[in-house]
Amino acid sequence: QVQLVESGGGLVQPGASLRLSCAASGLILSRDSMGWFRQAAGKEREFVASIRWSGGSTPYADSVKGRFTISTDNAKKMVFLQMNSLKPEDTAVYYCNLNRNGARDYWGQGTQVTVSS
Numbered sequence: 001q002v003q004l005v006e007s008g009g010g011l012v013q014p015g016a017s018l019r020l021s022c023a024a025s026g027l028i029l030s031r032d033s034m035g036w037f038r039q040a041a042g043k044e045r046e047f048v049a050s051i052r053w054s055g056g057s058t059p060y061a062d063s064v065k066g067r068f069t070i071s072t073d074n075a076k077k078m079v080f081l082q083m084n085s086l087k088p089e090d091t092a093v094y095y096c097n098l099n100r101n102g103a104r105d106y107w108g109q110g111t112q113v114t115v116s117s
Contacts, residue, residue: 002026002106004096009111016086016115022079022096022108030054033099034079036070038092038113045095049081063089086115 008020020036035050049060049070058070069082079096096108 002028002098004098004106004108006094006096006108006111009094009113011114011116012086013117014087014115017082017084018086018113020081020083020094020096020111020113022081024077024079024096024098028053028077028098029100031101034070034072035097035099036079036081037095037097038090039095039110040089040092043092048094050097050099051079083113086113088115091115 003025005023006020008018010018012018030053033050033052036048037045038048039045047061048064049058049068051058051070051072053072053074060068067085071080091114093110093112095110098106
């Protein structure tokens with residue numbers, strides 16, 4: 001079983017920064033892909049960024065490239081999303097995701113990020 005717990009969301013002004021954290025526990029495999037997704041009110045959930053515990057490429061959604069950075073602390077089984085230069089359109093519930101073998105997805109409960117002046 002896998003558990004994912006997000007934290008770090010909040011209300012910030014445009015241009016500010018936030019760092020989201022995801023604590024993973026349970027059966028975590030080095031080949032698992034970890035990711036962040038977000039869902040704005042009235043919209044579908046969308047991909048933000050992903051990374052593997054074992055390293056490699058870190059794809060990002062075009063809308064966040066150059067502003068967001070995904071990283072991991074493998075020893076602590078933590079995944080982070082550093083979000084800089086936040087915009088109102090970044091407002092959403094952010095979800096941590098674990099994808100196993102491209103077939104099975106696990107999700108956290110989500111953390112709200114609101115960017116507003």
